[in-house]
Amino acid sequence: MKVFVTGGAGYIGSVCVQALLRAGHDVLVFDNLSEGHRQAVLDAPLVTGDLRDHSLLDRTLREYAPDAVMHFAASALVAESVENPRKYYENNIESSLSLLRTMLACGVRRIVFSSTAATYGVPEIVPIPEDHPQQPINPYGFTKLVIEHAIRDYARAYGLGGVILRYFNAAGASHDGRLGEHHHHETHLIPIVLQVALGQREHVKIYGTDYPTEDGTCVRDFIHVEDLAEAHVRALDYCRDGHVLAANVGTGQGHSVRQVIETARAVTGHPIPAVEAPRRPGDPPVLVAAVERARRELGWTATCSDLRSIIQSAWQWHRAHPHGYEN
Numbered sequence: 001m002k003v004f005v006t007g008g009a010g011y012i013g014s015v016c017v018q019a020l021l022r023a024g025h026d027v028l029v030f031d032n033l034s035e036g037h038r039q040a041v042l043d044a045p046l047v048t049g050d051l052r053d054h055s056l057l058d059r060t061l062r063e064y065a066p067d068a069v070m071h072f073a074a075s076a077l078v079a080e081s082v083e084n085p086r087k088y089y090e091n092n093i094e095s096s097l098s099l100l101r102t103m104l105a106c107g108v109r110r111i112v113f114s115s116t117a118a119t120y121g122v123p124e125i126v127p128i129p130e131d132h133p134q135q136p137i138n139p140y141g142f143t144k145l146v147i148e149h150a151i152r153d154y155a156r157a158y159g160l161g162g163v164i165l166r167y168f169n170a171a172g173a174s175h176d177g178r179l180g181e182h183h184h185h186e187t188h189l190i191p192i193v194l195q196v197a198l199g200q201r202e203h204v205k206i207y208g209t210d211y212p213t214e215d216g217t218c219v220r221d222f223i224h225v226e227d228l229a230e231a232h233v234r235a236l237d238y239c240r241d242g243h244v245l246a247a248n249v250g251t252g253q254g255h256s257v258r259q260v261i262e263t264a265r266a267v268t269g270h271p272i273p274a275v276e277a278p279r280r281p282g283d284p285p286v287l288v289a290a291v292e293r294a295r296r297e298l299g300w301t302a303t304c305s306d307l308r309s310i311i312q313s314a315w316q317w318h319r320a321h322p323h324g325y326e327n
């Protein structure tokens with residue numbers, strides 16, 4: 001299939017591009033490089049542009065004439081979305097609506113959409129099933145939920161076919177060690193912990209130690225980015241006109257912030273000092289996926305996402321790329 005990949009220069013998008021190419025697909029990456037890195041687009045052509053640039057998007061889609069779109073491009077930080085919601089409404093809603101409009105105009109009917117566990121809000125049931133109420137507690141989750149609704153409504157009205165993948169916490173690096181997690185302003189737990197191990201930070205802050213969890217810190221479901229990429233390849237095969245599937249992409253296992261730090265200490269051999277800090281606004285206490293639907297519908301299950309393997313893979317990449325994609 002010919003696949004148009006927005007955000008294909010970003011962390012998850014770039015690993016998915018490689019998985020698509022390995023599966024025999026043809027790929028065109030579209031990225032404005034605001035968060036992505038040119039160096040992360042290894043073997044696919046890249047068009048540098050913004051999804052809100054209607055004429056460029058229209059021209060590019062008409063020329064490439066893809067069979068499907070994978071839409072990764074987005075702003076994706078919970079805390080930032082609380083502080084600067086406008087960025088999220090503009091980047092995540094405006095851009096996605098522009099993409100959907102252009103897809104329909106150009107006759108492209110299949111989409112795999114990057115959604116998030118943050119659409120659930122504070123879960124009432126854990127592991128969280130896909131039909132759990134979606135009541136996001138931060139603007140990031142809300143903007144993703146709006147686009148989930150748009151995809152469903154467009155499927156009903158215009159025959160779009162989609163798979164909505166609700167990611168839990170992506171982490172780790174590509175198996176070949178070439179692609180990893182590099183954000184201009186790092187806020188994610190595992191990269192930060194590893195930056196401490198590299199001597200680039202003095203300590204990691206633990207945001208909240210009074211959550212109603214076993215050790216008082218937040219619990220997350222960490223999914224290896226290569227497992228996540230495989231879920232996208234399966235999702236592409238699943239896409240059917242007029243039908244939308246939403247599936248969690250996680251492992252079904254939760255790990256606390258303290259467990260992550262402990263595992264990173266064991267993997268790196270570094271003491272990784274940790275300092276207790278207040279809760280971070282917008283963080284739900286526990287996010288763990290129910291995984292049966294992805295297994296049943298997509299034939300997908302995580303195979304390399306035990307916490308130690310994830311941290312080992314991330315550690316290997318961070319040691320080899322102490323400044324990410326910058327020399």
Ligand code: UFG
Pocket residue numbers: 076077078116117118167168169170187188189190192204205206207208218219220257280283287
């Ligand atoms: N945390 C710390 N200290 C840090 C960084 C993070 O204690 O320095 C904690 C957070 O408070 C949270 C947990 O570690 O409890 C994980 O935080 P991350 O920032 O690594 O990830 P989030 O859970 O906030 O968000 C990620 C993605 C979102 C996605 C979400 C779904 O960034 O896009 O997972 O679970 F929606």
